[in-house]
Every structure is written in C-alpha cells, then in structure tokens.
Amino acid sequence: MKFFVDTAEIDEIAELHDLGMVDGVTTNPSLILKSGRDILEVTKEICALVPGPVSAEVVALDADAMIEEGRKLAKIADNVTVKLPLTWDGLKACKVLSGEGKMVNVTLCFSANQALLAAKAGATFISPFIGRLDDINIDGMDLIQDIRVIYDNYGFETQILAASIRSVNHILDSARIGADVITAPTKVIKAMAGHPLTDKGLAQFMADWEKTGQKIL
Ligand code: G3P
Numbered sequence: 001m002k003f004f005v006d007t008a009e010i011d012e013i014a015e016l017h018d019l020g021m022v023d024g025v026t027t028n029p030s031l032i033l034k035s036g037r038d039i040l041e042v043t044k045e046i047c048a049l050v051p052g053p054v055s056a057e058v059v060a061l062d063a064d065a066m067i068e069e070g071r072k073l074a075k076i077a078d079n080v081t082v083k084l085p086l087t088w089d090g091l092k093a094c095k096v097l098s099g100e101g102k103m104v105n106v107t108l109c110f111s112a113n114q115a116l117l118a119a120k121a122g123a124t125f126i127s128p129f130i131g132r133l134d135d136i137n138i139d140g141m142d143l144i145q146d147i148r149v150i151y152d153n154y155g156f157e158t159q160i161l162a163a164s165i166r167s168v169n170h171i172l173d174s175a176r177i178g179a180d181v182i183t184a185p186t187k188v189i190k191a192m193a194g195h196p197l198t199d200k201g202l203a204q205f206m207a208d209w210e211k212t213g214q215k216i217l
Helices: 010-018 029-035 039-049 063-074 088-099 112-120 130-135 140-154 168-177 186-191 196-212
Strands: 002-006 024-026 054-057 080-085 103-109 125-128 159-162 181-184
Touching: 002 010, 002 186, 010 039, 010 186, 024 181, 029 039, 039 054, 054 103, 063 080, 063 088, 080 088, 088 103, 088 112, 103 112, 112 125, 112 140, 125 140, 130 140, 130 168, 140 159, 140 168, 159 168, 168 181, 168 186, 181 186
Parallel strands: 002 024, 002 181, 024 054, 054 080, 080 103, 103 125, 125 159, 159 181
Antiparallel strands: none
16 A cells, blocks of 8 residues: 655655655645645655655646646656546546646545546546545545445556545555555554554553663663
8 A cells, every 4th residue: 555645744744755654745725825835846845855646736627727737737747646626627637638648636536436437537546535525424435445346347547545534544444445545644644653552561661671770772
C-alpha cells in the first residue's frame, strides 16, 4: 500500500519523507489556503522533495479551462498529478489530459458509478472521500469496497486513492479492502505508531532499568 500525505506543509512532508513514509503528496485548494503559500511555488518545492506523484488541483469549472490549468500545473515537474473534480467537465478534462500522458487524480468521488466513469476516462487515481461520507451517516468504507470489486471485475488500472481519511481505522480498513493508496494528514499517519500497551510496557521497562543502576552510554 502506498502512503500519500495530504498536506501542503513542507516541514511535515520532509519529516515523513525522511522516514520513508511518503510515496506521494496530495493537495487541494483548502490545503493551499491553510499553507498560506503560492500554489505554483509550493507545488514545485514539494515535487523537488518527493519523487512520487504530487497532486495539484485545478480550480476552473469548465473542461477547456481545466485542461489549460492542468497543462500549466503539469509543467511544474514531471511528477505533478493533475487533480480534477468528478464532474462531467472534469471527466472531459481527464480524458484529454490522460491522453496526453499526464497523471490525473479525479477527486471528490462519492459513488461507485462516479468511480466507474473516472476509470473509463483514463484516471490514474480515483479519490473516494471516506470521512465526508461518514459525516452524513453513510459508511465510507462501503464505497472503497464497491470500487475495489468493480475495478477488479473489469481489470481497470485506475488506482484507488482512499481520501478524506480521519482516523487510523480508516487506514487499516482501506488496507484490508485493498485500496492501492491512502492519503492522510500527518497526524493520522503518526497516530498509527501509538498503542497504550506500548506506552505501559515502556514505562515498566524504564522503571526496572532505573532500579538496575546501569547505564548503556
Ligand atoms: O484528500 C482529500 C482530503 O483533503 C479531504 O479531507 O478531511 O477535508 O474531508 P477532509
């Protein structure tokens, strides 16, 4: 399973990258706003740091303008993935840009039918939003499962990029189902390392070590 980090914060990306945890990065207009950075500059910096796919999202709503924005974003670096919304115009732009050999991530996917269309339009990645479905009392993991079955039924090569991940269980369930990629905020990836029994066991080891009076260094 590939790990993408869902942020435009360079420091966070660098820390996880040093640990070998970053196979790619995803950004969106809200994350660019949060970073306070210029989209072209920050995307260039991220692409120089991480060799894997780096999603940068268009903001136009009609296909022709999306295509022009996508071409401009793709010129930043070879590893830019053009992120397009799952609208009819977004699908048109996906077909054109993927036909030009550019990586495309189709985002804001909330149904298996949408995912089927994105695969047929040549998407490299489909981004189903788990957390936002959970927010409205629909199980987001059911969508990941449905897309996995449908893509496997027909051999679609579009990669399932589980997005809008809010908890470590979203990552675990995505791995169980066989999502190709997860994209998660830094804090959720870091939370995967935590376990109360690890903390408890370590406290006991430290207390016993103290009693030995020994030192290693
Ligand atoms: O990758 C999409 C993600 O940024 C959306 O997450 O938590 O805003 O629903 P969230």
